[in-house]
Amino acid sequence: MAPILDIRNLYKNYGSVEILKDINVAIEPGDFLVLVGPSGCGKSTLLNCIAGLEPISGGSIAIGGDDMTNVSPKDRDIAMVFQSYALYPTMSVAKNITFGMKVRGVDQATQDRKLADVARQLQIEPLLNRRPGQLSGGQRQRVAMGRALVRDPKLFLFDEPLSNLDAKLRVEMRTEIKSLHQNLGASMVYVTHDQIEAMTLATKIVVMKAGVIQQIGSPSEIYNRPANLFVADFMGSPAMNLIPAKARTNGGGTTIEIARREGEPIVLNDPRAKDLPADVIVGLRPEDIAEPGFRHGETVQQADCRVDIVEPAGADTYVMTHLGGKPVTARMHSETEAAAGNVHTFAFDLAKVSYFEPETGHRLN
Structure with missing residues (x-):
């Protein structure tokens, strides 16, 4: 036809x-x-x-x-x-x-x-x-x-x-x-x-x-x-978080290092990631950066980040922090204990991550 x-x-x-x-x-x-x-x-x-x-x-x-x-x-x-x-x-x-x-x-x-x-x-x-x-x-x-x-x-x-x-x-x-x-x-x-x-x-x-x-x-x-x-960046509300990071490839996969505004960088291990350039953009939707306990499995890794802003939105609460020099939004449940100015634990689901080449903007995985 x-x-x-x-x-x-x-x-x-x-x-x-x-x-x-x-x-x-x-x-x-x-x-x-x-x-x-x-x-x-x-x-x-x-x-x-x-x-x-x-x-x-x-x-x-x-x-x-x-x-x-x-x-x-x-x-x-x-x-x-x-x-x-x-x-x-x-x-x-x-x-x-x-x-x-x-x-x-x-x-x-x-x-x-x-x-x-x-x-x-x-x-x-x-x-x-x-x-x-x-x-x-x-x-x-x-x-x-x-x-x-x-x-x-x-x-x-x-x-x-x-x-x-x-x-x-x-x-x-x-x-x-x-x-x-x-x-x-x-x-x-x-x-x-x-x-x-x-x-x-x-x-x-x-x-x-x-x-x-x-x-x-x-x-x-x-x-x-x-x-x-x-x-x-265009499709999605809120938009996908696009976080500059460093990639270090080893025998067990790839280590992703993301700078925090204070303290040592966050280190995430992604066994699925292969052959990434040293500089990479990590893409994660807000729902894939969630409250600990709401995401499970070996692809979920946690890190502590200081909270900038908390925005209640009914069933969800949007919690903002800074990573890689960029504002990052996490979608957490309505009863989250996250509070502006406090350090809170964020759970990153690397099964949902997208990697992009910083210069061309093209998808890598």
């Missing part, structure tokens, strides 16, 4: 400025692809290229096995949901949803049936006679999604659809979009700068920086095995 979306060697230039550089992405039918990265990384430009709203400077785009590189947006069999909703203010919700079908000459019975189906799915049946100005932001977003759903396209495109919503509504709408994807089995491409949205929604994530793909993978792969320092 051909990929539902197949992008090969895509370039996008504005004059002499390269915006997208050698983009290669393919997704299977039913995939939920999320393009994520900081502002200016090129993710929205790439979405517009897929939609045909931006001409590309090189490469090709295929949708459903058909070459769409130079095809008009209206002929690409896509539906797009914009950040700004883009609703017609003088039309009712029902007419906003059915307008595209009316223009395409869809018969009235089909229009009515599809309108009823999406209104039920999105729980907007009581809103059908209202106009957009009478709706909340979340309701407008549901209408915009409904307009896309009635098209039944090969590919749905979402351009930061939740960024205008408040935090609580954003979580609710995120759940609705995930539920829609699961129920419809539709193929979706979704742009966001919010890495939590990316992790919770995607079946496949593309992490971008400065027009270049940094890593493609499942949420688990991106989170647990980041390809470089940028991905490690």
Whole structure:
């Protein structure tokens, strides 16, 4: 079966400025692809290229096995949901949803049936006679999604659809979009700068920086095995701790020495680590630096560190210290006895460690 979306060697230039550089992405039918990265990384430009709203400077785009590189947006069999909703203010919700079908000459019975189906799915049946100005932001977003759903396209495109919503509504709408994807089995491409949205929604994530793909993978792969320092730092909340260290290889594995702000360095023994350079960046998620007793096994090693800050966060408490000249965050339980200014024992799970080359930022293990 051909990929539902197949992008090969895509370039996008504005004059002499390269915006997208050698983009290669393919997704299977039913995939939920999320393009994520900081502002200016090129993710929205790439979405517009897929939609045909931006001409590309090189490469090709295929949708459903058909070459769409130079095809008009209206002929690409896509539906797009914009950040700004883009609703017609003088039309009712029902007419906003059915307008595209009316223009395409869809018969009235089909229009009515599809309108009823999406209104039920999105729980907007009581809103059908209202106009957009009478709706909340979340309701407008549901209408915009409904307009896309009635098209039944090969590919749905979402351009930061939740960024205008408040935090609580954003979580609710995120759940609705995930539920829609699961129920419809539709193929979706979704742009966001919010890495939590990316992790919770995607079946496949593309992490971008400065027009270049940094890593493609499942949420688990991106989170647990980041390809470089940028991905490690960008994906995760709080971000992965990236700690400068010294590596000493011996017959039994590798000793990792991490400077403390006071006293002798922490010495951790990692029997799995092989052939590391003398200078290395140790990457550990906050949950992998935990309270003693909550992590067990031969890969867990303990060290005493002075606590800088304690931040209660409900079920978890974030405890900050300094290692390797960098602030380091540990995720401990809510009843931890760690206190700012005191020395506390931290448990490091070396089974979860990532090693990076300091100069290039590339992953080493």
